[in-house]
Amino acid sequence: MIxxxxxxxxxxxxxxxxxxxxxxxxxIATAMFLFCAVQAMRSGVAAxxxxxxxxxxxxxxxxxxxxxxxxxxxxxxxxxxxxxxxVKTVAPMRIVVNNCRASLDVVTFxxxxxxxxxxxDFRLLGGSLADWTRRHDAAIxxxxxxxxxxxxxxxxLSAAGxxxxxxxxxxSDNPQDQNVAYVHLGFIQRAAGNKQGIVxxxxxEVADPSQLDAVASAIDExxxxxxxxxxxxxxxxxxxxxxxxxxQLVEFAGxxxxxxxxxIFALVANAISLSVQDRAKDHAVMQTLGYPExxxxxxxxxxSLGVSLLGGLFGVAIAWSISWFGQFTFxxxxxxxxIQADAETxxxxxxxxxxxGVGAGLLPALRAARLSTAEAFRAV
Amino acid sequence: MxxxxxxxxxxxxxxxxxxxxxxxxxxxxxxxxxxxxxxxPSGSGKTTLLNLIAGIDRPTSGELLVQGRNxxxxxxxxxxxxxxxxxxxxxxxxxxVPVLTAYENVExxxxxxxxxxxECHRRVSAAxxxxxxxxxxxxxxxxxxxxxxxxxxxxxxxxxxxxIIVADEPTGDLDxxxxxDILALLQRLTHEVSCALIMVTHDxxxxxxxxxxxxxxxxxxxxxxxxxxx
Numbered sequence: 001m002i003x004x005x006x007x008x009x010x011x012x013x014x015x016x017x018x019x020x021x022x023x024x025x026x027x028i029a030t031a032m033f034l035f036c037a038v039q040a041m042r043s044g045v046a047a048x049x050x051x052x053x054x055x056x057x058x059x060x061x062x063x064x065x066x067x068x069x070x071x072x073x074x075x076x077x078x079x080x081x082x083x084x085x086x087v088k089t090v091a092p093m094r095i096v097v098n099n100c101r102a103s104l105d106v107v108t109f110x111x112x113x114x115x116x117x118x119x120x121d122f123r124l125l126g127g128s129l130a131d132w133t134r135r136h137d138a139a140i141x142x143x144x145x146x147x148x149x150x151x152x153x154x155x156x157l158s159a160a161g162x163x164x165x166x167x168x169x170x171x172s173d174n175p176q177d178q179n180v181a182y183v184h185l186g187f188i189q190r191a192a193g194n195k196q197g198i199v200x201x202x203x204x205e206v207a208d209p210s211q212l213d214a215v216a217s218a219i220d221e222x223x224x225x226x227x228x229x230x231x232x233x234x235x236x237x238x239x240x241x242x243x244x245x246x247x248q249l250v251e252f253a254g255x256x257x258x259x260x261x262x263x264i265f266a267l268v269a270n271a272i273s274l275s276v277q278d279r280a281k282d283h284a285v286m287q288t289l290g291y292p293e294x295x296x297x298x299x300x301x302x303x304s305l306g307v308s309l310l311g312g313l314f315g316v317a318i319a320w321s322i323s324w325f326g327q328f329t330f331x332x333x334x335x336x337x338x339i340q341a342d343a344e345t346x347x348x349x350x351x352x353x354x355x356x357g358v359g360a361g362l363l364p365a366l367r368a369a370r371l372s373t374a375e376a377f378r379a380v
Numbered sequence: 381m382x383x384x385x386x387x388x389x390x391x392x393x394x395x396x397x398x399x400x401x402x403x404x405x406x407x408x409x410x411x412x413x414x415x416x417x418x419x420x421p422s423g424s425g426k427t428t429l430l431n432l433i434a435g436i437d438r439p440t441s442g443e444l445l446v447q448g449r450n451x452x453x454x455x456x457x458x459x460x461x462x463x464x465x466x467x468x469x470x471x472x473x474x475x476x477v478p479v480l481t482a483y484e485n486v487e488x489x490x491x492x493x494x495x496x497x498x499e500c501h502r503r504v505s506a507a508x509x510x511x512x513x514x515x516x517x518x519x520x521x522x523x524x525x526x527x528x529x530x531x532x533x534x535x536x537x538x539x540x541x542x543x544i545i546v547a548d549e550p551t552g553d554l555d556x557x558x559x560x561d562i563l564a565l566l567q568r569l570t571h572e573v574s575c576a577l578i579m580v581t582h583d584x585x586x587x588x589x590x591x592x593x594x595x596x597x598x599x600x601x602x603x604x605x606x607x608x609x610x
Contacts, residue, residue: 003491003494005491006491009488009491012479012480012484013479016479016480017479281475282477282478284475285471285475285477286488287436287460287463288434288436288463288467288469289463289464289469289488289489289492289536290460290461290462290463290464290465290467290489290492290540291460291464291492292456292457292460292461293456293457293460294457295492373431373436373437
């Protein structure tokens with residue numbers, strides 16, 4: 001590091017080479033924004049699809065069906081499922097979406113029984129469950145959906161030919177809750193094709209996480225020979241299967257993320273190299289004044305670090321703002337992957353910028369330090 | 381014992397296959413408080429000698445003693461520290477840092493010393509006052525005339541209170557009137573700051589301000605050459 005009294009000197013070099021600094025910062029910020037956007041998608045996919053040892057939710061779907069429009073199961077399966085040992089609760093669910101394809105603005109209606117919402121693990125930011133219970137066309141909507149569509153309690157939400165009244169807005173850690181409108185099961189069954197007694201899936205809570213696979217197998221065996229056989233998996237595995245396309249896209253985007261890091265390295269290294277080249281005379285003067293070579297090298301590295309961190313800071317700030325205000329959610333088949341530049345993404349982005357800043361500054365710093373003062377003045 | 385003693389001082393460079401010896405077994409004594417002018421044709425070794433005395437270049441052979449200490453034997457970092465504590469350098473083309481104001485340029489050598497902000501400010505202000513440029517302290521080099529830039533460069537050279545000031549053609553880029561002002565200032569400073577001032581110049585009128593003038597030719601003092609001839 002450098003003595004504290006030298007930091008203003010580095011700051012002046014950065015600030016007073018305005019054009020060079022702004023262009024470099026612009027490039028770094030753009031590349032860091034791209035990196036954070038890719039990271040936000042990756043962490044969204046991970047949050048939605050990576051299973052943990054504490055998983056307790058199973059999704060029972062119609063076998064060989066991949067879309068909520070085609071997965072139809074008799075609602076009365078719920079009694080048989082509830083009777084299977086290890087099952088804690090069963091929530092029949094009718095799902096209607098306004099768009100089956102991958103999209104950033106999908107509205108997913110989840111028709112559920114009253115008990116399912118009372119037992120659900122979310123908190124209300126506005127409105128009340130009592131209002132939802134009272135009104136047959138009421139909906140509790142996820143925070144992300146509400147912000148994206150500008151919805152408030154009392155507003156009407158219309159999508160997929162269905163209109164509902166907002167009775168509450170929920171916040172939840174579960175990505176699948178953040179982009180849905182919970183409505184009454186009976187209401188959605190009537191409103192979407194008048195299919196009473198038919199549901200899309202069952203969400204099953206298991207008492208013991210270690211029993212998850214055993215319970216899933218028991219459910220599928222129970223209906224193996226029925227007219228509507230089932231495919232049961234953990235909720236995360238179910239999402240992973242549905243969003244395979246998105247996962248592949250995000251994996252490819254990972255290369256873009258790596259590319260943007262290489263771009264940042266090249267930008268910083270180029271800017272600092274040119275700066276050192278331009279300032280050969282200044283460095284020679286500083287050596288004449290008694291600045292030791294290693295101090296000049298450290299000043300260059302700190303300048304490189306400063307430029308890289310500043311650009312990175314702008315980049316993550318832009319990424320965070322856009323993802324926060326845009327409330328982006330990738331949805332496919334009614335399942336959601338939240339795209340949010342979280343604290344971890346920002347911390348990782350800035351840490352990488354710091355490492356790149358130091359790394360990119362090393363070579364120019366060595367060049368500045370190895371400068372022969374007498375030669376430098378002869379060259380001027 | 382003289383303040384600065386050069387004993388059989390030589391400097392040889394390699395340029396491609398060629399060996400150039402701008403300084404050849406030179407002997408020279410400089411006393412403290414002396415204003416010495418070095419004259420001679422281009423390539424006579426004036427700037428090389430100046431750079432050796434300033435500690436920014438090293439002799440190929442010989443001894444360079446300052447207050448009895450052979451600075452040629454110092455390590456690179458020790459030599460940097462020695463320059464910081466003992467030398468002020470004034471360049472022909474001023475060599476101010478363009479993105480720093482006059483005040484900040486003068487402050488530059490003091491950043492190497494653990495001084496309080498107050499003390500630092502006092503010394504910078506005193507140096508700027510001494511060279512008569514205090515009213516331009518917040519100007520950038522591009523906003524100053526050549527004479528004003530050189531005054532700032534002189535303030536930068538004296539702010540750390542060095543014992544040796546070296547000046548490489550300090551008036552070479554200035555008009556007659558500015559040159560006179562700068563030389564008069566340097567003359568005054570040798571008395572006020574009490575340091576040895578060694579100035580390289582091509583101009584005999586500039587050399588008149590010095591207390592002693594020496595001539596170099598082919599890397600040796602003309603006086604030495606004449607002695608050798610007789």
